Amino acid sequence: MNKDIYVLGIETSCDETAAAVVKNGKEVLSNVVASQIESHKRFGGVVPEVASRHHVEQITLVIEEAMNKARLSFSELDAIAVTQGPGLVGALLIGVNAAKALAFAHQLPLIGVHHIAGHIYANRLVTEMKFPLLALVVSGGHTELIYMREHGVFEVIGETRDDAAGEAYDKVARALRLPYPGGPHIDRLAHEGNVAIDLPRAWLEEGSYDFSFSGLKSAVINTLHNAEQRGETIEPKDMAASFQASVIDVLVTKTVKAAQEYGVRQVLLAGGVAANKGLRAELERKMSELTEVELVIPPLSLCTDNAAMIAAAGTVLFEKGRRANMALNADPSLELE
Amino acid sequence: MKVLAIDTSNVVMGVALVEDHIIKGEIVTNIKKDHSTRLMPAIELLLANCHVAPKELDLIVVAKGPGSYTGVRIGVTVAKTLAWTLNIPIVGVSSLEALAANGRYFNGFICPLFDARRGQIYTGLYRYYEEQLKCVEDDRIVLSNEWARSLKEKNEPVLFLGSDAGLHKDILIEALGPLAMFAPPSMQLPRPSELAFLGMNKEREEVHSFVPNYVRLAEAELNWLAKQKG
């Protein structure tokens, strides 16, 4: 019988200060997230310097709560995993330096984790991963299709060439004068409106799994602008529905195509935009046609940024023997490998 | 009592281990290289060389600013995390006060400063009274020429400390003339051991709520506040 593995995860890449304890990479013992969203709302977006300041205020409180809820002491932990990047450098630095201090104080192994690897491994907290698999990662900063043939090995087969899907959502929300963050508002409005406006879909060249959303975003803004000049009104709910339909069409079509081409056993949805109801529903509908492929969508609390996912990914790297030393640094543009 | 002192608030990175009245070790660098990769290795090396385990520490003292926002956050994050997880007290000391300690035997005002760009400096005014370092004018961010004019009114010698003093030397001399004194290079860098000694005599902070002294709000917050006032 193998010994259980307990990993403390720490995540501070953007505007949530998070810590969590995960057992064996699968079982969440605690998952604490202190969101700063209320503070950033007044600025209409995340301000890096403000985010960094909030992380310093929250970091030890959040870690303490995670340890208390897990009912573990540091001597019972096997490792500490921390988001190394990508993200806001000043924000990442808080988590990285706190993690290093903890690892040093208790002489524990330290593991740097890629934020997207974390999002993918959120799925392992729901069900065991089956390889080969395909992960669609969609968030404010990312839109990527990642192929995995085994644990801890990531191959990016498609990524955005300009805006991330979540970024396009925020920009379109601003054009529709919806409050920040815009994603959830567009999702809600889209369900009330009709797909009445013809918007482009960027398929890019034949066989490419890359994405592009800046053209779509511009089309939305131009359509609104032209209508305004002509004195016409476009129902925001119809625009939201049409925009969302275009985004989802491209995301789902490319995901299903890649799943077939790569012959995967599982498709995982990951990242904050995975909370989008329209995306979930359409992906479920299209994937149901591929009877031999399992679709996994984690619950909302594991889709948005959290530290349980970092601990889960960190556990796999720990088992693979990956170790960081005290020189571990935050890397805002860390590559997934 | 074993005290670990940490200063990453400006270009100088300093860590010291002080046991009661003895400085066991100090690491000081004055290079523009990032503190995040070098602070923990420096602490690790210092403690290992002094044969002290992290769990033997009794107190953490940290330079809490002013200085580089990112730099001071690295030091404060490491300090508060260590203090919390080792269950030992934490003390924050002004980064300027730590530097001012270098002026111990100067008969007059001591003015530590760090460049804050666009003609501004982080500074304050200190003085030794019966071997006790006292703050005469609070830490602030100010235009160096404005500050020089206000110092001139005091009509007393002022010792300027800090490796950025050279950047403002002409302005300071212009206002103060022979009253402006500049320390030699060996006294220009804040010593983490001075930080440790200063911290031993100060009140403990509440670890969770302990944050840097940035001296000013984030720019986005300033703009937001200005907009609220209309």
Ligand SMILES: [Zn+2]
């Ligand atoms: Zn994320």
